[in-house]
Amino acid sequence: MFVSDFDIRISDFAVQCSGAIQIVENLMEPRGILYLSNEDVKRVLDLGRAIEITEQALRDHSEGRVIWSTPEDLAIKPEQGWQSWVTGCALSTEPVAGFRIRSIKAAGGSRDVSRAPRGPRRILILSDREGGEIRAIMDEDWCHAVRTAAAATVAMRLLARKNAAILAMLGSGDTARAVAPVMAQAFALKEIRVTSRTTESRQSYARELGAAYNLNIRPVNSTEEALNGADLVVSATTASAPFVKDHWLAAGVTVYSIGKHQEMESDVYKNADKFVVDSWVHCRNKSDMRRMFQEKFLSEKDLYAELPELLSGKKPARQSERERIFIRAIGLVNQDVALANHIYHSAAAKRVGTVLPF
Numbered sequence: 001m002f003v004s005d006f007d008i009r010i011s012d013f014a015v016q017c018s019g020a021i022q023i024v025e026n027l028m029e030p031r032g033i034l035y036l037s038n039e040d041v042k043r044v045l046d047l048g049r050a051i052e053i054t055e056q057a058l059r060d061h062s063e064g065r066v067i068w069s070t071p072e073d074l075a076i077k078p079e080q081g082w083q084s085w086v087t088g089c090a091l092s093t094e095p096v097a098g099f100r101i102r103s104i105k106a107a108g109g110s111r112d113v114s115r116a117p118r119g120p121r122r123i124l125i126l127s128d129r130e131g132g133e134i135r136a137i138m139d140e141d142w143c144h145a146v147r148t149a150a151a152a153t154v155a156m157r158l159l160a161r162k163n164a165a166i167l168a169m170l171g172s173g174d175t176a177r178a179v180a181p182v183m184a185q186a187f188a189l190k191e192i193r194v195t196s197r198t199t200e201s202r203q204s205y206a207r208e209l210g211a212a213y214n215l216n217i218r219p220v221n222s223t224e225e226a227l228n229g230a231d232l233v234v235s236a237t238t239a240s241a242p243f244v245k246d247h248w249l250a251a252g253v254t255v256y257s258i259g260k261h262q263e264m265e266s267d268v269y270k271n272a273d274k275f276v277v278d279s280w281v282h283c284r285n286k287s288d289m290r291r292m293f294q295e296k297f298l299s300e301k302d303l304y305a306e307l308p309e310l311l312s313g314k315k316p317a318r319q320s321e322r323e324r325i326f327i328r329a330i331g332l333v334n335q336d337v338a339l340a341n342h343i344y345h346s347a348a349a350k351r352v353g354t355v356l357p358f
Helices: 005-028 038-044 047-062 141-159 174-183 199-213 223-227 266-271 287-294 307-311 333-350
Strands: 033-036 066-076 082-091 096-105 122-128 134-139 166-170 191-195 217-219 232-235 254-257 274-277 325-328 354-356
Touching: 033 333, 038 134, 038 141, 038 333, 047 141, 047 174, 047 307, 047 333, 082 333, 096 333, 122 141, 122 333, 134 141, 134 333, 141 174, 141 232, 141 254, 141 274, 141 307, 141 325, 141 333, 166 174, 166 223, 174 191, 174 199, 174 232, 191 199, 191 223, 199 217, 266 325, 274 307
Parallel strands: 033 134, 166 191, 166 232, 191 217, 232 254, 254 325, 274 325
Antiparallel strands: 033 354, 066 082, 082 096, 096 122, 122 134
């Protein structure tokens, strides 16, 4: 076969281009560990993209594309003070593994008003499964709050009634502060009503988030007032006892509960037209679910579906505008790792963060 000088030059050029591309890709991946502060994460995390990543992670979990840590949770749990938790997994779809390390008060919550924080109380560590290197450490406050809000939004897009426009936000903490702007990516929200334990917390929530995201947020004095006429309800509190009455939830409402402890009275679980969870194998171990099963108040027969069954079309989602739908969620660490992996690559490409030397 005759090979001309021109062919050789083209071949050399292609090799050089390929090498240049690889060099650029390597430059985008910092040598050492990339540390991302909470402000760094906020600079690169796109809220709309977070919803899509979280939805795909839910599908991946359902279809077995996650390698879970063994045991799934490692915890130091004194009865008082701060508890320490570690949860992790690897993604089969990407060469990445991650661990969440977080401190939570035994009584609930991750804030201490008695003193200013001296560092993050929750971080996420990413490692490269191909080379085994630790690639990133990031403050997880905003990342985890957005992931939780994105998971709620995925569920609401599936199950909310048409033209849902009024959101009741129960709680005003870190997660709640992400819910309003993330939900606004998927719904044309006419009004957000927020209620919380203190007047100051709900007023600052309404004032600060309303201004930051151009949202109509109204603080209200009671849960019942927030729920009256609401299409969507997201409850993200540290309440230690149920505070939402079944008869406060009108026909057609969709409720998403993410609190550590039981937030809805038990009748809500039983009387919902559809009772849905994000993951049965994980959610059944939540304290409220476990107790109701032990008391034989609930059984697996009361469960309508897992969210992935609705995403895949195996079961129909909402079938009537009057259905009351209740979603109890635990949140899945593969969603956190998938979102953190996206944040890492975005930050590396934009040269955001601090590279810790190797």
